[in-house]
Amino acid sequence: MSEGRYNIQKQYKVDKGMPLDALFQRIDNLKCRRIFEAEIECVEWSYHLVDKEGIKDMKELVREPGLSIFEVNLKRKISPDLLTEVFAGLLQRPMVMVYLCEGELSMGTYVPSGKGNTGKMCSTDFYPYDADRMIEVLDYDIDCGKTIEQIHKRIFATLRQQKRVIMIEKAFERLSKDSAKETFAYEFSYENLERIRRDADFVQSQLRVV
Amino acid sequence: MDNGISRTTAATILNSLKSGVVPRTGLEYITVGRKSEIQALLQDVSIIEQGGAAFRFIEGKYGSGKTFLMHALRNHVMEKNFVVTDVELSVDRRLVGNKGQGLATYRELIRNMATHACPDNGALQLILDKWIGALENEVVQFEGLVPGHEVFDVRVSQKIYKITSSMEERVNGFDFGKVLASYYKGHRTGDMELQKKALRWLCGEYRTRTDAKTDLGVNLIITDENWYDFIKLFADFVVKAGYAGLYVCMDELATLYEIPSRVGREYNYNKLLSVYNDALQGKASHLGIIVSVTKEAMEDPARGVFSFEPLKSRLSESSFEQDGAVQMRDMAAPVIKLSVLNPGEMYVLLEKLAHIHGILYGYTPKLEHDDYIYFLKQQYSRTLEGEEATARDMIKDYITLLNLMQQHQEMPKEKILYAMHI
Incomplete structure (x- = not known):
């Protein structure tokens, strides 16, 4: 039943909507639960990557340990770190989360590290959804023949790298906007406008032939 | 500042701008942020008034206000008693070409001549008539003769020939003066046909020397090769006719950049070089030329003006400007770079x-x-x-x-x- 995009046997399509009411009931923090209830439109379990081959039915698939890929549609942007943290607590399994909101995309992942440990988490900020910057969950050349654990480690590393790139881009964008704002503030200042008006009047008097 | 704008001017300004074109009048009311550029160009105007010549390139992006600046200057100098003329260069109108494109530019320039009294082009005949009228007035005022007096025509003729013969020492000045004299002869004798022929010749509409020889007794016609000499002669002549000088505006020099063949582009750049040299070496007088060009058409090393080394070496920024010395600009440089309005x-x-x-x-x-x-x-x-x-x-x-x-x-x-x- 494998329907992997890259024909990797380990990837199975699930396409299963998650019961949000039941899921969010398990959030301890009430404020957090309210946020999730208000801002999350739907959560879908899209794919499940498992090491076992030849899985026959969905029942067998969902029971099999592996790497789950979820897609979360948001009404408004929430911090991807918070989302990943809470979903990691709720789902308690190796996972890759794809958050979609206002035409932008963010990704997070959680790598559990045994009982008693918190595991590793990483998530990127939201960025415009385009093919050039799409983070591929699977890369046939790299992932073919690898175990799920190895694939997950590779995804984790890719996300960390991408997180850094996006952070730099956002910071630079902010810097450009700030400098543009500063320029505007000077441009529209009383002193500057007065100077321009004076110069324009002077030019007008020069161009006028009496 | 009290603007004193009439409703007609206000309508012209707003209607033109709404349609995305530069208004023909009232530009002084909406000129903003061009103080140093205008001052530099007005400095040129005063040099031209005093008998000098000036040549400026206005370089800027599309929509940066090149045409606006040219028109503002055109209107100003026209009010200052200059004869102004303009041409928009195009595929059919270049500085030189193998299909008469240079001559077409000249014809357009002559057709678009304008003065304060005739601001909407077609002023050549008016200029000639004003010239003759002014000389007749001189004879009336200073010699006490009245039209119809037996010596009146002789005295006017003497003045006319004095002026036309003074132009003979200029290149092609002999024939130019001879045609002006023919125009006067037509005026004096009531020979409208002769006047028309003289006008046709001055407009560059004679195709063969034989026709010119037969009609006007001159051995020369205006061609692609020599048309610029006649612009210089006109600059001289309009001063003798009582004007302050001739101001020529050429828009869309980018047309030359778009000429597909390298040879064609180089011919045109070579012509541009000779016009530029004439203006700055003092070979022309009472003549101002202002040319608009985009940055790309100017600086492109493969096809732009800078692809022609003699022009590049004359027009490139000095090393002071290139180093970006705190946004200092040398406004006396031949190229005025227009930045977009902030x-x-x-x-x-x-x-x-x-x-x-x-x-x-x-x-x-x-x-x-x-x-x-x-x-x-x-x-x-x-x-x-x-x-x-x-x-x-x-x-x-x-x-x-x-x-x-x-x-x-x-x-x-x-x-x-x-x-x-x-």
């Missing part, structure tokens, strides 16, 4: 346009400081998003906004301002 300058321009709109429709526009800023920020946000917002586009949008506000004065201005889809 937000503050656009703000003042919008204020002026609102004032002009108020004059045209007899109301007081309700726009305030924050409204101008809101409008401009909306416009500049397009640039931040990667879309180039030119002054031309902004002004078109703004005049639409003013129109809507004036037409719906009962509506809160914010409703219109915030509803504008930019």
Whole structure:
């Protein structure tokens, strides 16, 4: 039943909507639960990557340990770190989360590290959804023949790298906007406008032939 | 400053700008942020008035206001008693070409001659008649002779020939003077046909020397090769006819950059070089030439003006300017680089346009400081998003906004301002 995009046997399509009411009931923090209830439109379990081959039915698939890929549609942007943290607590399994909101995309992942440990988490900020910057969950050349654990480690590393790139881009964008704002503030200042008006009047008097 | 703009001028300004073209009149009322450029060009004008020559390139992006600046200067010098003329270079009008494109440029320049008394082109005949009239007046005033007196025509003729013979020492001046004399002869004898022939010759419409020889007794016609000599002769002549000089505006030099063949481009750049050299070496007098060009057409090393080494070496920025010495610009350099209006300058321009709109429709526009800023920020946000917002586009949008506000004065201005889809 494998329907992997890259024909990797380990990837199975699930396409299963998650019961949000039941899921969010398990959030301890009430404020957090309210946020999730208000801002999350739907959560879908899209794919499940498992090491076992030849899985026959969905029942067998969902029971099999592996790497789950979820897609979360948001009404408004929430911090991807918070989302990943809470979903990691709720789902308690190796996972890759794809958050979609206002035409932008963010990704997070959680790598559990045994009982008693918190595991590793990483998530990127939201960025415009385009093919050039799409983070591929699977890369046939790299992932073919690898175990799920190895694939997950590779995804984790890719996300960390991408997180850094996006952070730099956002910071630079902010810097450009700030400098543009500063320029505007000077441009529209009383002193500057007065100077321009004076110069324009002077030019007008020069161009006028009496 | 009291503007004193008439409603007609206000209508011309707003209608032209709304259509995205430069108004023919009233430019001084909306010239903002061009103080140093105007001062430099006015300096040229005073040199031309005193018998010198000037040549300037106006370099800037599309929509940066090159044509605007040229027209502002054109109007100003026309008011200062200059003969002005302009041409928009195109595929059919170049500086030189194998299909008579250079001559076509000359013809357009002669056709577009304008003066204060005849501001809408076609002033050549008026200039000639004014010249003859002025000489006749001199004879009346200073020699006490009246038209019809037996010596009157002789005295006027003597003055005419004195002037035309003074031009003989210039290149092609002999024939030029001879044709002017023929025009006068036609005027004196009532031979309209002869006058027309002289005008046709001056307009560069004679195709063969034989025809010119038969009709006017001259051995020369105006061609692709020699047309610029006649522009210089005209500059000389208009001063003798009582004007301050000749001011030539050439728009769209980028046309030369678009010539597909390298040889064709180089011929044209070579002609441009000789015109430039003439102006700056003192070979021309009472002549001002101003040429508009885009940055790409100027500086492209493969096809632009800078692909022609002699021009590049003359027109390149000095090393001081290249090092970007705190935005200092040498305004005496042959190339005036126009930057686009900055937000503050656009703000003042919008204020002026609102004032002009108020004059045209007899109301007081309700726009305030924050409204101008809101409008401009909306416009500049397009640039931040990667879309180039030119002054031309902004002004078109703004005049639409003013129109809507004036037409719906009962509506809160914010409703219109915030509803504008930019």
